[in-house]
Amino acid sequence: MKVTIVGAGNVGATCADVISYRGIASEVVLLDIREGFAEGKAMDIMQCATNTGFDTMVSGVTNDYSKTANSDVVVITSGIPRKPGMTREELIGINAGIVKSVADNVLTHSPNAIIVVVSNPMDTMTYLTLKATGLPKNRIIGMGGALDSSRFKYYLSKALDKPSNDISGMVIGGHGDTTMIPLTRLASYNGIPVSQFLSEDKLKEVFEATKVGGATLTGLLGTSAWYAPGASVAYLVDSILNDQKKMIACSVYLEGEYGQNDICMGVPCIIGKNGLEEIVDIKLNDAEKELFAKSADAVRAMNGDLKSVLA
Ligand SMILES: NC(=O)c1ccc[n+]([C@@H]2O[C@H](COP(=O)([O-])OP(=O)(O)OC[C@H]3O[C@@H](n4cnc5c(N)ncnc54)[C@H](O)[C@@H]3O)[C@@H](O)[C@H]2O)c1
Numbered sequence: 001m002k003v004t005i006v007g008a009g010n011v012g013a014t015c016a017d018v019i020s021y022r023g024i025a026s027e028v029v030l031l032d033i034r035e036g037f038a039e040g041k042a043m044d045i046m047q048c049a050t051n052t053g054f055d056t057m058v059s060g061v062t063n064d065y066s067k068t069a070n071s072d073v074v075v076i077t078s079g080i081p082r083k084p085g086m087t088r089e090e091l092i093g094i095n096a097g098i099v100k101s102v103a104d105n106v107l108t109h110s111p112n113a114i115i116v117v118v119s120n121p122m123d124t125m126t127y128l129t130l131k132a133t134g135l136p137k138n139r140i141i142g143m144g145g146a147l148d149s150s151r152f153k154y155y156l157s158k159a160l161d162k163p164s165n166d167i168s169g170m171v172i173g174g175h176g177d178t179t180m181i182p183l184t185r186l187a188s189y190n191g192i193p194v195s196q197f198l199s200e201d202k203l204k205e206v207f208e209a210t211k212v213g214g215a216t217l218t219g220l221l222g223t224s225a226w227y228a229p230g231a232s233v234a235y236l237v238d239s240i241l242n243d244q245k246k247m248i249a250c251s252v253y254l255e256g257e258y259g260q261n262d263i264c265m266g267v268p269c270i271i272g273k274n275g276l277e278e279i280v281d282i283k284l285n286d287a288e289k290e291l292f293a294k295s296a297d298a299v300r301a302m303n304g305d306l307k308s309v310l311a
């Protein structure tokens, strides 16, 4: 199975590294516009093969889309990341043009690919990709919820002082500092509601820390995070390529689900060989429904800025 990753920067290269290390795909092509950069990243990753023991063929190309032909999955990470103090939404002016032209290019050579959108503001870039390509909704998946959910479990694990892998939890809504909805009511520690172990105040702290998880890392690193984002994309790609049918919160096109229409935002999805295979309808309580509606208002307002790109 072949995966192309457009953008060989921090997230794209980390994703290629995790995919090859875990043997998720037989071939990975990294593509970037910076002369020689993707080639260098691919060479560096390939020089891990004998020490970490993988057989995936990773190659890099400078803007040559012919090398990406017949990819099963294309991941779009091209564009600029935010700097400390910025929101993801501020990236739209530059990233919208990049994402649209990249989506057109990849489809010319891989007309059947499933596209995973990572560039920010991710929900809006996912919507843009869907509208610009006209592809069916099962083939356009925005990655954000897998990452936000892993951060949620990290913060819960810290609060509980228990391992992250014993914790279950999901973040839905937009992938933004104010639009994420960590579902604290439904999170559990080995099947037991976390509310049995954590006070309301502690859960509120976890909720708030999760929402700004990306901003916190950006403040510490000077640019946005890449290890967990790259691993989260690889997790999603694994579920597609290996038809795992995992339930993963992803940004997908909604047509009435969760009371929303004509918008891409994070909801629980079954992800398999056809990409989005099902949107899972979990029963939200009134407070969660209200948060979801507010989150959708913010994402929709952002989508309004796409008019000139989509014209
Ligand atoms: N959805 C998420 O959960 C999530 C997580 C982390 C980062 N991101 C976003 O992913 C994007 C990339 O982040 P990063 O940290 O890897 O940035 P980065 O700057 O390290 O890498 C981006 C790469 O894109 C390349 N690029 C720019 N224009 C291109 C084009 N037209 N064609 C091909 N390549 C092009 C650049 O040369 C650069 O190497 C940012 O927009 C960031 O906000 C999203």
Ligand SMILES: O=C(O)C[C@H](O)C(=O)O
Pocket: 081, 082, 088, 120, 147, 175, 213, 214, 215, 218, 224, 225, 229
């Ligand atoms: O925080 C960012 O800007 C990058 C990404 O969306 C993240 O959540 O790490």
